[in-house]
Amino acid sequence: MDTAEVLTGAQATMSADRVFGTPFERDGVTVLPVASVGGGGGGGDKGEGSAGVGFGLRARPAGVYVIKEGKASWRPAVNLNLVIAGGQLVAITALLTLRAYLMRPQHG
DSSP states (O other): OOHHHHHHHHHHHHHHHHHHOOOEETTTEEEEEEEEEEEEEEEEETTTTTEEEEEEEEEEEEEEEEEEETTEEEEEEEHHHHHHHHHHHHHHHHHHHHHHHHHHHHOO
8 A cells, every 4th residue: 555545544534524523413402522533643665665654543522512592502521531530549649648647656
């Protein structure tokens, strides 16, 4: 496969179609899904027909636009894994602080 052909295909994947999903309507409300998309690629040529190319793409839900009665509102997506990890970090910090407080030498 030609390096230029691969990079052209990679560029085509970085389109608005990847960011904005297909809108759908239910009960008079239109929902437009939105994603955060990023990526990168590169290639090289050593000469004599020896070439290589690589590409990476990352997409994650950002939220949805909700359109009702002609007014649009934004509803962000919540990353539950990040919320849980943050809660665990707070709990570990609290336990280590409590342990340090209980283990301190008593004077008096």
